[in-house]
Amino acid sequence: MAEETIFSKIIRGEIPANIVFQDDKVTAFRDISPQAPTHILIIPNKLIPTVNDVTPEDEQTLGHLFVVAAKIAKEEGIAEDGYRLVINCNKHGGQEVFHIHMHLLGGKSLGPLLSK
Ligand code: 5GP
Secondary structure, eight states, X not given: OOOOOHHHHHHTTSSOOOEEEEOSSEEEEXXXXXXXXXXXXXXXXXXXXXXXXXXXXXXXXXXXXXXXXHHHHHHHTOTTTOEEEEOOOHHHHTOOSSSOOEEEEESSOOOOSSOO
16 A cells, blocks of 8 residues: 555645645645746646556546646636646656655746756
């Protein structure tokens, strides 16, 4: 059984977060340490620690992350100029919280994908 992270507490409303969207499958909230004018984390309500733990039964939920990302990008007014979606996995990916999350970053030109 995977260990819960602070994100499970955010989903349940047990600790404060600036939640911008929630339904039965996903929760989206503003990153506590934003790296761009818009920086929102979109996460499945189900605890899946990393992309390595994804199974076929997660397809619908994880597909829904993209639907929610597109909806939020539109609401944030960044859809037309564009934005970046990032999912980090494990050490080399720079993952710090082991509950899959999609970063939605935008509101300025984000530059190259990777730092040198
Ligand atoms: P990772 O490096 O795992 O892909 O990203 C984790 C993200 O979660 C970081 O951008 C970090 O700022 C954010 N984060 C960590 N703890 C909290 C928290 O308690 N609340 C919110 N809103 N964001 C958090």
